Amino acid sequence: MKALIIDDEPLARSIIKEYLQHFPQIELAQECNDGFEGVKAIHQHQPDIIFLDIQMPKINGFEMLELIDNPPATIFTTAFDEYAIKAFESHAVDYLLKPFSKERFDKAIQKWLGQSATAILKNNTQSLLEAVAQSPAQSQRIVVKTGGKIKIIPVEEIHYLEASDDYVKIHTKEGHFLKNKTMSHFEQLLDANIFTRTHRSYMVNIQQITRMEPYEKESYMVVLKSGAQVPVSKTGYAKLKLVLGL
Amino acid sequence: MTTSSNKKFKLVFGSWWLAWALLHYAVLKNYGLNDMQAFADSFISNISLVGCSWLIFNNMRYYLPRQEKYWYVLAISFGLSSIWIIQTRILLWAFFRNDEVYMRLLTNSSTVRFGIAFLMLGCMATMCLLWFTQKEQKEMDERKMETENLAKEAELFKLRQQLQPHFLFNSLNSISALIGSQPEQARKMIYQLSDFLRGTLKKEEQQLVNLEEELEYLELYLDIEKVRFGHRLSTIINCEENCRQMKLPSLLLQPVVENAIKFGLYDTTDDITIRISATANNNYLEVVVENPFDPETSSPKKGTGFGLSSVQRRLYLLFARNDLLETKSDNNLFITKVKIPQLI
Numbered sequence A: 001m002k003a004l005i006i007d008d009e010p011l012a013r014s015i016i017k018e019y020l021q022h023f024p025q026i027e028l029a030q031e032c033n034d035g036f037e038g039v040k041a042i043h044q045h046q047p048d049i050i051f052l053d054i055q056m057p058k059i060n061g062f063e064m065l066e067l068i069d070n071p072p073a074t075i076f077t078t079a080f081d082e083y084a085i086k087a088f089e090s091h092a093v094d095y096l097l098k099p100f101s102k103e104r105f106d107k108a109i110q111k112w113l114g115q116s117a118t119a120i121l122k123n124n125t126q127s128l129l130e131a132v133a134q135s136p137a138q139s140q141r142i143v144v145k146t147g148g149k150i151k152i153i154p155v156e157e158i159h160y161l162e163a164s165d166d167y168v169k170i171h172t173k174e175g176h177f178l179k180n181k182t183m184s185h186f187e188q189l190l191d192a193n194i195f196t197r198t199h200r201s202y203m204v205n206i207q208q209i210t211r212m213e214p215y216e217k218e219s220y221m222v223v224l225k226s227g228a229q230v231p232v233s234k235t236g237y238a239k240l241k242l243v244l245g246l
Numbered sequence B: 001m002t003t004s005s006n007k008k009f010k011l012v013f014g015s016w017w018l019a020w021a022l023l024h025y026a027v028l029k030n031y032g033l034n035d036m037q038a039f040a041d042s043f044i045s046n047i048s049l050v051g052c053s054w055l056i057f058n059n060m061r062y063y064l065p066r067q068e069k070y071w072y073v074l075a076i077s078f079g080l081s082s083i084w085i086i087q088t089r090i091l092l093w094a095f096f097r098n099d100e101v102y103m104r105l106l107t108n109s110s111t112v113r114f115g116i117a118f119l120m121l122g123c124m125a126t127m128c129l130l131w132f133t134q135k136e137q138k139e140m141d142e143r144k145m146e147t148e149n150l151a152k153e154a155e156l157f158k159l160r161q162q163l164q165p166h167f168l169f170n171s172l173n174s175i176s177a178l179i180g181s182q183p184e185q186a187r188k189m190i191y192q193l194s195d196f197l198r199g200t201l202k203k204e205e206q207q208l209v210n211l212e213e214e215l216e217y218l219e220l221y222l223d224i225e226k227v228r229f230g231h232r233l234s235t236i237i238n239c240e241e242n243c244r245q246m247k248l249p250s251l252l253l254q255p256v257v258e259n260a261i262k263f264g265l266y267d268t269t270d271d272i273t274i275r276i277s278a279t280a281n282n283n284y285l286e287v288v289v290e291n292p293f294d295p296e297t298s299s300p301k302k303g304t305g306f307g308l309s310s311v312q313r314r315l316y317l318l319f320a321r322n323d324l325l326e327t328k329s330d331n332n333l334f335i336t337k338v339k340i341p342q343l344i
Helices: A010-020 A035-045 A061-066 A082-091 A102-115 A120-132 A183-189 A234-244 B003-030 B035-062 B069-096 B100-108 B110-163 B165-181 B183-202 B211-232 B254-266 B305-319
Strands: A002-006 A027-032 A049-053 A073-078 A095-097 A141-146 A149-154 A160-164 A167-172 A175-179 A195-199 A202-205 A209-215 A219-224 A229-232 B208-210 B233-239 B247-249 B272-281 B284-292 B325-330 B333-341
Touching (some): A002 A035, A010 A102, A010 B165, A027 A035, A049 A061, A061 A073, A061 A141, A082 A095, A095 A102, A141 A175, A183 A195, A195 A234, A209 A229, A219 A234, B003 B035, B035 B069, B069 B100, B165 B211, B208 B211, B211 B233, B211 B254, B211 B272, B247 B333, B254 B284, B305 B325, B305 B333
Parallel strands (some): A049 A073, A073 A095, B233 B272
Antiparallel strands (some): A160 A202, A195 A202, A209 A219, A219 A229, B208 B247, B272 B284
């Protein structure tokens, strides 16, 4: 069985490495310094389990997992993160609070070994990701994968969002990026004072709006600074009026 | 004044004057005046007196004498009583100048009338003075209490900030890892962490310390971070010899350096250098902290958040100036400059 450690602190990695030596059946495939390395290493090694820190540079542990199509079983390690701990507890995913003892570590491994035959753990990870997507840090930026690269989009740089089948197209000045989420996910995530759902398939950053024009019967169109035109439905128009204070 | 107590006050005020007017009427009737004359006399005299009282009330409401307040009360009641006696006399003369008996009574009772008016207005002025002084005092106390509460809240928030659970638990985790491989290093880190925590607990907000002390303390903090992040963090501290003994509020620089670590170290993946330099400049101690940051992923403008605004606030409270903290970003470098006036 293969394991990965993803943590930005060398000493934090070394203690997991030390504890892992007592499980000869688990082979440590690689240690990763940050989420970017983590994504690459997961693709390369296809590990059975990862030990994942949450606070890491640029993209945190949750954001990293979101970028992986089929995330492996995960044991989270964190020093202090109220939000995450609440999420862990409600989703029964195992997590280790730093500093943790060897006994606590062994227990986590035993639990995983006992469970790994079933798919429970994976489902839990999925629902956990849904839950933590609304944590404060995640509402400041959106992490997407484009080609082989990882792109971090600060939310204020989003012009508008457009629903597109199972994806949402995130339009920015650098073009658009796809994220495997629903519109309602973004509606919950983003600040309602800045992003307004103007249409079933569109959400717009009101700071980008330059003008609004009538379009067909009972509907409107907003024109953004970039020149893009975004449809506004009747209900969307009412919402927009409210947010803009018209 | 709240509206309900205002209403009550008006009611009492009105009844009092009504009673007084009736008494006035009754006394004049006893002297043998007819209904019409007694009523007119009472009505005109007392309405004018109410007007004078109202004048005093409004005067005190907007202008409360600070010095010589008792002379002020005396003067205002004397002056208004004089005006009042002349005014009522003119009015009553206009109505009843043909009635000789009445006019004689009016002239004869002038002294008594003046005395009563003087007494009434004197009472009114004294009451207003006390009432408004007490009200002002109450408002001042409330303001003071509010300020104290705010200060306390800020203090508490600061304590929460300083304890930084995240930093503490991660440091403990590093110690736990070191115990196995490098026990000596682990021991050293325990001492550093203890000294650091003791520092955050004992310092008082108002206390001024030498730059030398403050820098030692910062180094302690940076050394702990160096153990946690290994070779990734290096620091350069430049301090001119003549700055070492200069004074600054204790722990003022701590949030600045923390901010530098947050954006420079926690949110980057490369090796980084944090530079702290202190210079003396015309009675000012200038400390500049430079850290790299990634403009693509973090916006220090927004994220400076509480850390730097608390520094700004403290500088304002201590020196009543808002221009002592400057930040700028230059390419990938975020520069924070703090100026501390040296009070001689």
